[in-house]
Amino acid sequence: MEYKYEELLDRVWTNLPDELKSTSRFEMPEIKTNIQGKQTYIMNFNEIADAFQREPQHVLLYIIKELAAPATYDGKKAIIQRRLRQSMLQEKIKKYAEEYVFCHECHRPDTKVAELKGEKIIKCTACGGWWPLKKIK
Numbered sequence: 388m389e390y391k392y393e394e395l396l397d398r399v400w401t402n403l404p405d406e407l408k409s410t411s412r413f414e415m416p417e418i419k420t421n422i423q424g425k426q427t428y429i430m431n432f433n434e435i436a437d438a439f440q441r442e443p444q445h446v447l448l449y450i451i452k453e454l455a456a457p458a459t460y461d462g463k464k465a466i467i468q469r470r471l472r473q474s475m476l477q478e479k480i481k482k483y484a485e486e487y488v489f490c491h492e493c494h495r496p497d498t499k500v501a502e503l504k505g506e507k508i509i510k511c512t513a514c515g516g517w518w519p520l521k522k523i524k
């Protein structure tokens with residue numbers, strides 16, 4: 388009997404006892420902001436990206452497009468060229484997580500960026516579900 392790689396992966400997951408699948412509880416990281424002049428810093432930006440297991444640059448790109456404001460990342464904090472409320476930025480981070488981190492099927496955060504036939508996808512390691520990685524335009 389032959390299985391394709393993806394089918395095999397699915398079988399592996401299906402056959403795992405439930406307790407081996409990740410059940411880690413995930414709390415949306417709280418962003419810490421600081422306004423300096425006309426800039427807003429996200430002080431713990433590296434921790435946010437870590438918690439999501441995504442490239443900080445990817446999260447930053449999303450923020451830039453959503454806010455239409457230039458921003459940079461210095462390895463720890465994000466610096467946005469606009470004065471912004473913490474709650475507004477938190478909302479953007481939440482939206483990012485809904486699109487790029489939380490599984491669209493089982494809603495767990497155990498997802499990673501993978502490739503399928505040359506296309507980037509986000510794959511859930513908990514349920515095996517996946518969806519295309521939407522390009523940030």
Ligand SMILES: [Zn+2]
Pocket residue numbers: 490491492493494495511512513514515516
């Ligand atoms: Zn899932």
